[in-house]
Amino acid sequence: MEIAPSQSVETAAGAGVSPEPDAIDGALLEELSRECDAAACGLTLGEVDLILRRAGTAQNYGLRTGEIASRLQQAGFFRNLRLADLVLAQACAQGSERAWERFIALYQQPLIRAAIAITGSETLGRELADSLYAELYGLTMRDGERRCPLDSYKGRGSLIGWLRTTLAQRHVDHYRRGRLEQPLDDPLNNYDPPAPDPEPEKPPAEIQLLGRTIEEALRQRPVEERFLLASYYIDGRTLLQIAQLLHVHEATVSRKLRRVTGDIRKRILRNLRDSGLSRRAAEETLGADPRDLELNLKKLLQNPQSDAFQEKAAR
Amino acid sequence: MNSTSQPDLHPGAESLNAFVEQVLAEPERERILGHLASCSRCRQVVYLAQQAVSGAETPASAATPTFRPARLRTSWRFVWVPAAAMAAIVTLAIILHRPHPVPNSELARVAPQTEEAVPKPSSQKAPGTGTAQSQVAANLSVQKALSAPVRAPARTLAPETNPAALPAAAGAMEPPDAKRQAAAMPPGASEERLSGREALEQFKPEPADAAHQAQFASGSLAGNAPAARITQARMKSTASLPLASRSLTVTASAPQVEMKAAPIDGVGVMAKPSLGTNRIPVIRMPDTTILPGGQIAVSTATARKRTLAIDPAGALFLSEDSGRHWESVVRQWTGRAVEVRVKPVRNLPLAASASGEAAWHGTSQPVSGKPAPASPPAAVFEIVNDSGQTWSSADGKTWKAN
Numbered sequence: 146m147e148i149a150p151s152q153s154v155e156t157a158a159g160a161g162v163s164p165e166p167d168a169i170d171g172a173l174l175e176e177l178s179r180e181c182d183a184a185a186c187g188l189t190l191g192e193v194d195l196i197l198r199r200a201g202t203a204q205n206y207g208l209r210t211g212e213i214a215s216r217l218q219q220a221g222f223f224r225n226l227r228l229a230d231l232v233l234a235q236a237c238a239q240g241s242e243r244a245w246e247r248f249i250a251l252y253q254q255p256l257i258r259a260a261i262a263i264t265g266s267e268t269l270g271r272e273l274a275d276s277l278y279a280e281l282y283g284l285t286m287r288d289g290e291r292r293c294p295l296d297s298y299k300g301r302g303s304l305i306g307w308l309r310t311t312l313a314q315r316h317v318d319h320y321r322r323g324r325l326e327q328p329l330d331d332p333l334n335n336y337d338p339p340a341p342d343p344e345p346e347k348p349p350a351e352i353q354l355l356g357r358t359i360e361e362a363l364r365q366r367p368v369e370e371r372f373l374l375a376s377y378y379i380d381g382r383t384l385l386q387i388a389q390l391l392h393v394h395e396a397t398v399s400r401k402l403r404r405v406t407g408d409i410r411k412r413i414l415r416n417l418r419d420s421g422l423s424r425r426a427a428e429e430t431l432g433a434d435p436r437d438l439e440l441n442l443k444k445l446l447q448n449p450q451s452d453a454f455q456e457k458a459a460r
Numbered sequence: 461m462n463s464t465s466q467p468d469l470h471p472g473a474e475s476l477n478a479f480v481e482q483v484l485a486e487p488e489r490e491r492i493l494g495h496l497a498s499c500s501r502c503r504q505v506v507y508l509a510q511q512a513v514s515g516a517e518t519p520a521s522a523a524t525p526t527f528r529p530a531r532l533r534t535s536w537r538f539v540w541v542p543a544a545a546m547a548a549i550v551t552l553a554i555i556l557h558r559p560h561p562v563p564n565s566e567l568a569r570v571a572p573q574t575e576e577a578v579p580k581p582s583s584q585k586a587p588g589t590g591t592a593q594s595q596v597a598a599n600l601s602v603q604k605a606l607s608a609p610v611r612a613p614a615r616t617l618a619p620e621t622n623p624a625a626l627p628a629a630a631g632a633m634e635p636p637d638a639k640r641q642a643a644a645m646p647p648g649a650s651e652e653r654l655s656g657r658e659a660l661e662q663f664k665p666e667p668a669d670a671a672h673q674a675q676f677a678s679g680s681l682a683g684n685a686p687a688a689r690i691t692q693a694r695m696k697s698t699a700s701l702p703l704a705s706r707s708l709t710v711t712a713s714a715p716q717v718e719m720k721a722a723p724i725d726g727v728g729v730m731a732k733p734s735l736g737t738n739r740i741p742v743i744r745m746p747d748t749t750i751l752p753g754g755q756i757a758v759s760t761a762t763a764r765k766r767t768l769a770i771d772p773a774g775a776l777f778l779s780e781d782s783g784r785h786w787e788s789v790v791r792q793w794t795g796r797a798v799e800v801r802v803k804p805v806r807n808l809p810l811a812a813s814a815s816g817e818a819a820w821h822g823t824s825q826p827v828s829g830k831p832a833p834a835s836p837p838a839a840v841f842e843i844v845n846d847s848g849q850t851w852s853s854a855d856g857k858t859w860k861a862n
Binding site: 207258259260262263294297298299301302303306307309310311312313314316317318321368369371372375376379380382386389390392 | 481
């Protein structure tokens with residue numbers, strides 16, 4: 146029985162079809178194997194089939210959970226992957242010597258350059274690249290098994306992009322860890338802490354109202370606008386950096402930022418007026434000294450409405 | 461959603477890289493973006509990864525420079541389009557600001573030759589020139605026109621043949637819209653720029669001694685083509701100046717001339733006429749001085765704050781506020797006054813020099829009992845009529861035959 150594309154698992158199971166994907170069609174497998182130059186990595190056709198099926202299953206061939214991909218969808222999914230990079234990464238993760246030779250030939254210099262660009266120092270960059278090499282080579286053992294980060298590469302983006310992002314992650318984590326650690330002999334740790342400040346005076350009602358209004362206005366902004374605000378005003382990124390990341394023009398980012406800040410101002414004014422202030426009083430309240438506000442914009446912008454990744458962490 | 465550093469708290473390198481490379485589906489992109497908006501660590505990661513892209517690609521591209529004609533053509537296209545637009549704008553501006561022809565037959569004869577005598581405009585014009593710069597450029601242009609080489613057609617406009625025709629032509633050449641002309645520079649001036657060194661050379665201070673003045677008058681200006689050329693160029697610059705900008709032009713250009721010309725005992729000489737005795741002197745127009753009635757002065761002289769000017773009909777006018785207001789001087793001479801000048805008085809007695817009024821008159825006889833200024837110039841005004849006779853005056857109002 147032929148399964149219709151995007152048929153649900155339950156439907157397929159009810160029809161007596163196994164939800165596990167079958168082996169990839171032989172002709173397609175040969176074609177894909179040729180395309181990704183698997184022979185250069187010393188992989189057999191069976192190993193390529195295994196790698197591809199594992200990648201497909203891990204992402205359910207790009208479909209929603211519970212749906213079963215047809216052969217056509219499978220072929221489309223594989224063609225959208227960076228197959229050459231994926232096969233090389235998986236072969237390296239499996240410890241293929243020929244794959245490692247190929248990996249080093251292709252990515253050694255770009256990796257070092259990327260690490261230098263990230264750290265801003267040749268010494269630190271080479272050190273970072275070497276540490277990642279060691280990690281990639283599987284020197285880290287967990288539960289008695291070699292753990293190779295290349296296993297997590299799924300072929301959606303380029304392998305060099307994945308390597309750069311991994312380098313950046315390592316660098317940021319190292320930097321943040323270093324900031325949290327303080328030497329024990331730091332004289333700053335030995336001083337007597339001053340007496341706590343007396344209980345601060347409660348801010349006036351208008352200031353409290355303004356704080357609540359700003360908080361509400363910021364929370365209601367879409368994620369892209371909050372990302373722009375956080376990048377520009379909290380991280381201090383330039384328009385060019387933001388534009389390069391979002392693949393838009395600088396002028397677009399500038400225009401969006403202007404529009405967002407204008408909208409937020411209007412929203413705050415409207416909320417203040419809805420709270421019973423006159424227009425003049427609302428504008429005067431909005432012109433209050435920001436230092437009077439007990440408002441942490443950083444925390445406010447970094448408090449998302451939908452915590453997709455927090456949800457996963459809770460599971 | 462895998463992460464090798466902080467599992468399940470942050471998206472993994474796979475997702476972040478897919479976000480950076482824009483290969484994520486829209487729902488997942490929204491999720492990643494939402495996380496990035498709230499997570500400074502992941503924002504740092506993606507920005508660093510992006511920085512590594514540009515940092516890693518720059519040396520590679522610099523190491524292997526390749527010539528790509530298609531890319532080059534594409535980039536040239538971005539140069540040609542604005543260049544063509546700029547050329548169109550400049551052409552339009554020239555057309556719009558060109559002076560309109562006036563139905564004056566005399567002007568019709570004068571104007572084309574005037575255009576021809578003016579130096580060819582330069583096509584290079586610095587962008588973003590302001591009003592002040594334009595004014596300076598206009599002044600420089602006028603000065604350059606004054607010293608431009610003589611061309612044959614200029615001879616036909618020699619002012620000594622018909623000096624009275626020039627003011628009439630100038631009056632006829634005035635454009636109807638003063639504001640438009642004030643905004644736009646004179647045609648010759650707006651397109652002619654001088655370098656600083658060139659301008660300084662043209663503003664060279666001229667010696668004040670009498671010998672050099674005589675050489676100046678008889679050698680280059682005595683009724684020949686240079687005089688015609690100079691007068692013509694001045695006429696052009698004057699004619700294109702509107703009423704609204706007259707005072708501006710006078711105040712802007714006159715100080716330059718007064719500063720550069722060597723003062724004689726504190727007296728600025730604005731006119732350097734020829735001193736021929738047996739022929740009609742050639743008048744070098746000192747500046748664009750506009751007299752009451754709209755006529756242009758054919759000769760002016762300034763001593764301290766008093767300025768005397770003669771109009772084409774021979775009437776004398778006196779101004780005591782640097783040319784802002786003029787009053788007519790009663791005629792006390794014969795013939796037609798063609799020139800006014802300042803005559804220095806030297807070798808005054810010590811007492812007379814100390815007495816300002818006496819020095820002002822050039823004699824030891826003060827004409828009034830008023831207290832004298834602290835250190836007045838030792839000079840008198842002198843006018844010359846069309847027969848070469850001269851009259852002198854200390855205050856510009858009372859004249860005595862020499």
